[in-house]
Amino acid sequence: MTKKNTAKPQQVDGVLIIGGGYAGLHAAAAVQHAGIPVTVVDRTGRHDYVTRLAAVAGGTGTLDDASSPVRSFVDRVIEGTVAKVQDGSATLEDGRILQAEAVIVTAGSSSSRPPIEGIGNAHALRSAEDAIKLRSLIAGANSLVIIGGGATGVQLAGAVAIAHPSICVHLIEGSARLLGAMPPELGAGAQRILTGRNVNVYLGSNVDEITESGAVRKGGLLEGIVVWAGGSEALGQQFGLPAAENGRILLDPTLRVEGYKRTFAAGDTALHRRIDGEPLPMSAQIAVRAGAAAGQNAVRLLKGEEPESVDLRQLGWVLDLGGRRGLAQVGSLNLSQGGVDLIPPLLHEVIDLMGLIETGGFTALRFASSSAKSLIPFRLPEWPFGQTATRCS
Ligand SMILES: Cc1cc2nc3c(=O)[nH]c(=O)nc-3n(C[C@H](O)[C@H](O)[C@H](O)COP(=O)(O)OP(=O)(O)OC[C@H]3O[C@@H](n4cnc5c(N)ncnc54)[C@H](O)[C@@H]3O)c2cc1C
Numbered sequence: 001m002t003k004k005n006t007a008k009p010q011q012v013d014g015v016l017i018i019g020g021g022y023a024g025l026h027a028a029a030a031v032q033h034a035g036i037p038v039t040v041v042d043r044t045g046r047h048d049y050v051t052r053l054a055a056v057a058g059g060t061g062t063l064d065d066a067s068s069p070v071r072s073f074v075d076r077v078i079e080g081t082v083a084k085v086q087d088g089s090a091t092l093e094d095g096r097i098l099q100a101e102a103v104i105v106t107a108g109s110s111s112s113r114p115p116i117e118g119i120g121n122a123h124a125l126r127s128a129e130d131a132i133k134l135r136s137l138i139a140g141a142n143s144l145v146i147i148g149g150g151a152t153g154v155q156l157a158g159a160v161a162i163a164h165p166s167i168c169v170h171l172i173e174g175s176a177r178l179l180g181a182m183p184p185e186l187g188a189g190a191q192r193i194l195t196g197r198n199v200n201v202y203l204g205s206n207v208d209e210i211t212e213s214g215a216v217r218k219g220g221l222l223e224g225i226v227v228w229a230g231g232s233e234a235l236g237q238q239f240g241l242p243a244a245e246n247g248r249i250l251l252d253p254t255l256r257v258e259g260y261k262r263t264f265a266a267g268d269t270a271l272h273r274r275i276d277g278e279p280l281p282m283s284a285q286i287a288v289r290a291g292a293a294a295g296q297n298a299v300r301l302l303k304g305e306e307p308e309s310v311d312l313r314q315l316g317w318v319l320d321l322g323g324r325r326g327l328a329q330v331g332s333l334n335l336s337q338g339g340v341d342l343i344p345p346l347l348h349e350v351i352d353l354m355g356l357i358e359t360g361g362f363t364a365l366r367f368a369s370s371s372a373k374s375l376i377p378f379r380l381p382e383w384p385f386g387q388t389a390t391r392c393s
Pocket of ligand 1 (some may be wrong): 019020021024041042045048050054055081106109124151155267269284285287319320
């Protein structure tokens with residue numbers, strides 16, 4: 001028999017946000033901007049710079065690039081893990097119940113665990129904690145096997161090939177190209193940069209088993225530390241909220257949880273759709289814009305107004321592959337060919353700096369990444385631009 005929770009609910013003023021990631025901090029900024037109190041509950045109390053974690057794990061970024069305290073961005077922070085969400089309240093794993101006038105769920109996603117034999121032997125790269133652990137494992141390794149050629153796998157392979165030229169890097173992707181959620185030009189650009197760094201890219205290749213010494217595929221065993229970068233899933237069902245199969249929470253057009261009055265969701269944790277109903281990918285850009293929109297709609301609700309429909313779309317992609325090279329597509333502008341591929345890492349820094357200012361004001365610039373700091377004063381990239389000689393015997 002499950003024990004009844006007899007804890008007295010604790011009322012927090014204004015809006016309660018679950019998760020201090022990209023969506024959570026942008027939601028908090030929108031609420032604070034309206035002069036309404038906001039509390040963020042986060043399981044680690046730290047804001048992870050998730051789009052920089054591949055650089056941290058791979059060794060092209062520094063440990064300082066991994067995360068900063070949520071308290072540097074929001075005054076009221078509660079460290080705790082939410083287990084259940086009800087309309088207008090959240091229950092923590094330790095039994096505490098937090099109640100608010102509105103709740104915004106922005107708990108992100110975690111690495112998926114598909115039914116591959118030995119999946120428990122694979123490392124994940126989804127949090128600052130994962131990145132720091134992988135960083136030291138990779139530094140002592142001879143060979144690395146990355147499964148999944150999306151943003152995480154491609155950026156990790158690129159960073160390791162630059163920072164550790166002696167490590168043999170294998171990147172395995174089940175479909176016919178890299179970066180399947182992005183335009184084909186970006187996939188082709190990633191393939192060009194990675195093969196230029198001697199990364200072994202295997203397309204249309206599936207892993208049958210993961211052992212303690214590597215990954216088994218049709219061609220045999222690829223030895224090395226294995227990182228699973230093949231997908232993410234959200235916590236919707238665990239929270240007790242209506243959710244799709246992969247755990248992403250179902251929403252109405254105002255980003256309110258389906259059937260709920262005072263509870264919104266945004267970012268990876270939510271199933272965002274374009275206005276034509278097409279599901280949107282999990283991305284930092286969507287998390288930032290959805291978080292801000294959910295914050296604004298929570299403010300409307302608290303003022304007695306009707307929340308408004310939100311028009312979300314993926315405006316483009318910017319990826320940093322380390323070695324001052326990257327890939328970007330913004331509208332019809334494609335920056336993934338050789339020569340112009342120097343621009344995306346700079347764009348990535350500008351976007352990160354803007355995000356810091358929007359959520360924490362100019363004082364938050366002290367958390368700028370190590371590579372952004374190295375741009376001030378701007379230094380020309382060194383020649384040769386990220387040439388490496390990764391070798392596999
Ligand atoms: C390695 C890597 C590289 C990526 N690179 C790119 C990229 O270049 N471009 C791009 O657009 N996207 C990229 N992505 C995807 C992007 O980072 C995510 O879409 C984005 O982080 C989603 O933001 P979010 O706020 O929804 O979640 P997150 O940023 O993950 O934040 C979720 C927060 O919720 C907290 N939390 C989780 N569960 C609980 C709980 N139960 N209770 C309380 N708190 C909780 C976590 O501690 C965390 O602080 C990358 C992802 C990875 C893993």
